[in-house]
Amino acid sequence: MNGRALETALLDDVRARLATGRTGAGAAVRDAVRDSGRVLGSDALRDLERSARAELTGAGPLQPLLDAADVTDVLVNGPHDVWVERGAGLERVPVGLGSTADVRALAVRLAALGGQRLDDACPTVDARLPDGTRLHAVLEPLAESGALISLRVLRTRAFTIDELVVGRALPRQWAGLLRALVRRRANVLISGGTGSGKTTLLAALLSLVPDDERVVTVEEARELRPAHPHVVHLAARRANVEGAGAVDLADLVRNALRMRPDRIVLGECRGAEVREVLMAMNTGHDGGFATLHANAVAVVPARLEALAGLAGMTREAVAAQAAGALDVVLHLRRRQGTRYLAEVGLVGRGPGGELEVRPAAWWDGGERCAADPAAWSELVGRYGPW
Ligand SMILES: Nc1ncnc2c1ncn2[C@@H]1O[C@H](COP(=O)(O)OP(=O)(O)O)[C@@H](O)[C@H]1O
Numbered sequence: 001m002n003g004r005a006l007e008t009a010l011l012d013d014v015r016a017r018l019a020t021g022r023t024g025a026g027a028a029v030r031d032a033v034r035d036s037g038r039v040l041g042s043d044a045l046r047d048l049e050r051s052a053r054a055e056l057t058g059a060g061p062l063q064p065l066l067d068a069a070d071v072t073d074v075l076v077n078g079p080h081d082v083w084v085e086r087g088a089g090l091e092r093v094p095v096g097l098g099s100t101a102d103v104r105a106l107a108v109r110l111a112a113l114g115g116q117r118l119d120d121a122c123p124t125v126d127a128r129l130p131d132g133t134r135l136h137a138v139l140e141p142l143a144e145s146g147a148l149i150s151l152r153v154l155r156t157r158a159f160t161i162d163e164l165v166v167g168r169a170l171p172r173q174w175a176g177l178l179r180a181l182v183r184r185r186a187n188v189l190i191s192g193g194t195g196s197g198k199t200t201l202l203a204a205l206l207s208l209v210p211d212d213e214r215v216v217t218v219e220e221a222r223e224l225r226p227a228h229p230h231v232v233h234l235a236a237r238r239a240n241v242e243g244a245g246a247v248d249l250a251d252l253v254r255n256a257l258r259m260r261p262d263r264i265v266l267g268e269c270r271g272a273e274v275r276e277v278l279m280a281m282n283t284g285h286d287g288g289f290a291t292l293h294a295n296a297v298a299v300v301p302a303r304l305e306a307l308a309g310l311a312g313m314t315r316e317a318v319a320a321q322a323a324g325a326l327d328v329v330l331h332l333r334r335r336q337g338t339r340y341l342a343e344v345g346l347v348g349r350g351p352g353g354e355l356e357v358r359p360a361a362w363w364d365g366g367e368r369c370a371a372d373p374a375a376w377s378e379l380v381g382r383y384g385p386w
């Protein structure tokens with residue numbers, strides 16, 4: 001038996017032992033090695049135990065990728081088609097996951113680790129693994145073969161504003177504005193494309209909220225980890241297999257309002273809950289935050305209208321509510337693996353009464369930073385000096 005085959009056989013044995021529920025990973029590995037009649041050195045034993053643990057309680061062969069300090073995303077398209085994002089664009093990595101059936105089995109096991117099912121009846125999953133990693137997986141036939149797995153690593157510590165400046169995610173000239181927006185309790189909408197850093201910026205801003213304020217966050221799955229002593233998190237729940245028991249984001253926002261929040265935070269507006277959030281911000285709950293998927297500032301009004309339309313709001317009603325509720329839009333952009341705050345906009349109504357986000361300042365992620373004098377001085381007038 002070669003080393004790889006031995007390891008596979010041992011892992012099968014370890015898996016069987018663990019399935020009995022009577023033993024832990026360490027003991028299962030030791031017993032399996034003893035019973036295999038092999039004598040392993042302490043290093044080999046430790047390696048085997050590590051891969052057994054990764055295989056059984058973590059992301060298996062993907063765990064080392066997830067553990068690397070600079071990796072933010074791990075994407076599996078097939079057994080020999082694995083990609084990682086390290087902040088400089090996607091790179092393919094030489095990791096072999098066996099067959100397409102093995103990829104499918106890995107997806108199913110990861111979903112189970114996240115407390116969700118993934119099978120033919122329920123072929124997509126969005127879950128959170130015990131270490132906070134966010135999992136999305138799709139099975140065949142929705143995916144072309146086997147399964148597609150997308151993992152997003154959770155950063156455990158929020159960035160400070162200064163770190164964002166140093167990391168060139170934010171121009172130094174705007175750091176004071178952001179602090180002032182939090183201090184002066186502006187209602188802020190953070191917009192941007194997928195993976196543009198919305199949640200990251202939100203966590204950094206929440207870390208600026210004074211310690212004596214209570215922050216209540218509402219998210220589809222828990223992601224936000226601000227550096228703040230008083231944050232309570234509400235996460236949505238899906239329906240069970242009988243289709244009952246779902247608690248959606250709109251329900252959670254309504255509940256959050258009754259929890260004596262000083263700050264209401266909606267992790268991501270995805271649907272009808274936008275109505276509840278706008279209503280909350282219009283009825284005295286200021287200093288709130290929400291993020292919204294939008295590829296450009298110009299499409300923010302249309303996105304809000306589309307989402308609020310799901311809750312039965314008319315265009316006119318959305319314009320009135322959103323203009324009254326929201327103060328500032330912070331728009332993020334992602335370019336070749338870098339993420340930066342590209343635009344600051346003021347929310348209001350245009351000449352025809354339509355919802356409008358007026359650009360106040362722009363940054364190209366490099367040397368060029370510009371502002372619209374009138375809109376910028378309006379910002380300074382409202383939130384300054386900083
Ligand atoms: N300024 C930044 N510097 C380094 N990594 C970042 C930065 N902003 C975001 N990231 C990383 O990029 C990934 C996507 O960020 P996230 O905030 O979740 O985006 P979004 O909420 O827009 O989808 C995360 O893994 C996050 O840790």
Ligand SMILES: [Mg+2]
Pocket residue numbers: 198199200268291
């Ligand atoms: Mg996000």
